[in-house]
Amino acid sequence: MAAPGRRAAMLFRAVLGVRQLGPDAARGWVTGLSSLLDCQRRCVSCFAGAAFSGPRLASASRRYGQSSALDRFLGLSQPDSSLTSHPPAVSIHRDEQDLLLVHRPDMPENPRVLRVVLLGAPNAGKSTLSNQLLGRKVFPVSKKVHTTRCQALGIITEKEAQVILLDTPGLISPVKQKRHHLELSLLEDPWKSMESADMVVVLVDVSDKWTRNQLSPQVLQCLTQFSQVPSILVMNKVDCLKQKSILLELTAALTEGVVNGKKLKMREAVRSQAGTHCPGPAAKGPNSQSVGGPQKIGWPHFQEIFMLSALSQEDVKILKQYLLAQARPGPWEFHSGVLTSQTPEEICANTIREKLLEHLPQEIPYNVQQRTVVWEEGPSGELVIEQKLLVPKESHVKILIGPKGHLISQIAQEVGRDLMDIFLCDVRLRLSVKLLK
Numbered sequence: 051m052a053a054p055g056r057r058a059a060m061l062f063r064a065v066l067g068v069r070q071l072g073p074d075a076a077r078g079w080v081t082g083l084s085s086l087l088d089c090q091r092r093c094v095s096c097f098a099g100a101a102f103s104g105p106r107l108a109s110a111s112r113r114y115g116q117s118s119a120l121d122r123f124l125g126l127s128q129p130d131s132s133l134t135s136h137p138p139a140v141s142i143h144r145d146e147q148d149l150l151l152v153h154r155p156d157m158p159e160n161p162r163v164l165r166v167v168l169l170g171a172p173n174a175g176k177s178t179l180s181n182q183l184l185g186r187k188v189f190p191v192s193k194k195v196h197t198t199r200c201q202a203l204g205i206i207t208e209k210e211a212q213v214i215l216l217d218t219p220g221l222i223s224p225v226k227q228k229r230h231h232l233e234l235s236l237l238e239d240p241w242k243s244m245e246s247a248d249m250v251v252v253l254v255d256v257s258d259k260w261t262r263n264q265l266s267p268q269v270l271q272c273l274t275q276f277s278q279v280p281s282i283l284v285m286n287k288v289d290c291l292k293q294k295s296i297l298l299e300l301t302a303a304l305t306e307g308v309v310n311g312k313k314l315k316m317r318e319a320v321r322s323q324a325g326t327h328c329p330g331p332a333a334k335g336p337n338s339q340s341v342g343g344p345q346k347i348g349w350p351h352f353q354e355i356f357m358l359s360a361l362s363q364e365d366v367k368i369l370k371q372y373l374l375a376q377a378r379p380g381p382w383e384f385h386s387g388v389l390t391s392q393t394p395e396e397i398c399a400n401t402i403r404e405k406l407l408e409h410l411p412q413e414i415p416y417n418v419q420q421r422t423v424v425w426e427e428g429p430s431g432e433l434v435i436e437q438k439l440l441v442p443k444e445s446h447v448k449i450l451i452g453p454k455g456h457l458i459s460q461i462a463q464e465v466g467r468d469l470m471d472i473f474l475c476d477v478r479l480r481l482s483v484k485l486l487k
Contacts, residue, residue: 137185138387139474142394142433151391155212155382162211162377167243169273170253171266175286179253179360180204180217183370186472188390188397189217190404194415203391205384206370211377212384216243244272249376250281252349256300257290263303264347273349280376282354284369289359297357308350394473395422398435401468402481405461406439406450414446419486432476433469440486450483458483 141147155161168176177189184204204215244250252269256262265273273281283304288297307314354372358365390397399420406415424436441447451458462481469477 138389140472142473144393153385155385157382158210160210161382163380164377165214165248167216167247167250174253174255175360176253180215182366190400192404192407194407205388207386211374212382213373244276247279250279251284253284253286255287256285257287280353283352284356286360288357304348305352306348306350310353401465405464417442432478434478436480439483442486447483
């Protein structure tokens, strides 16, 4: 055991190293600091921090880079910059983000707009697809269900077209909502989104052999109630299928063999490959009948079918171009510098929760409460965040901290990297774990 004076000096040097040595040297300081304080053995709280920086900062005069939302708002983007190649960053300041959200859209002479709702069962890949379409990871993604807890907007702006993505929670039944004590937003938000939708994208996880053979009753009910809204089917995770011939059976079941009012020719569907879309025949007429009843397992009014992997940029690019082409004449709703309607604090909290869901077992991550203690800009323009993670049991504290503080350190590092890509600035994150009293 080191003497108190020596330990204090070591602690001072460890903290000083974060400020002087830069991010590469700072990444390993957390583990050493946790071991030095021995806090995981002697108290019910642990401290973890991570600092990140990178070459993404294009100009010393700007915090967020040339393609940031703030630069576009002020008109400081490079003349040859392209909306397609550089999605805007999100400001680290809530007031700047709020100002941009209400600012008059900088739309061209002939603007077009499309509001798209993504529907599907929990864990179908809606947020993964949304992030790929946007070009930045602004929505939380996890293998566990109910990662998305409420509706959030993502905005794609290219040339004269603007596509507004409404990333909704997975559709659930009222019984499940009550049984698992889930937020009411998980039940209500998808339905509210449909009221203003121009198009609905129904996502089906074809790798899940238990659910892939039919649309969920909640999805069918939503499609039936809003049958006037054009819809397309996206069969996701096709890369996980060993036998591609299964796609033929699934297509027939999920569409009832009908696309755009015409019977689907299965011999044409055989030629469909992952990353391609199967255009339907002539558009269905206005007198198409709605489909209802518990015996239905598919929806015969899809206008298009896409087979893709949401993790593949090439696959998603085809869908993105289709959505942009479907945009209708009308005024934009947002400035071209807006990427999401979320506040920076919400993005941070969701990103941390995503990592908790990924790294913690069973129901533990769902019981963690998050409280942001510090959110400020540092002396060098970096974002400094401190958040407390409150858990109901002391055993959960030990699990979240991990052996020698490794788990909480890993979570902090992963969150920091994601936030740096969203905000395009250096990020220094501190996480502390405490017992909820």
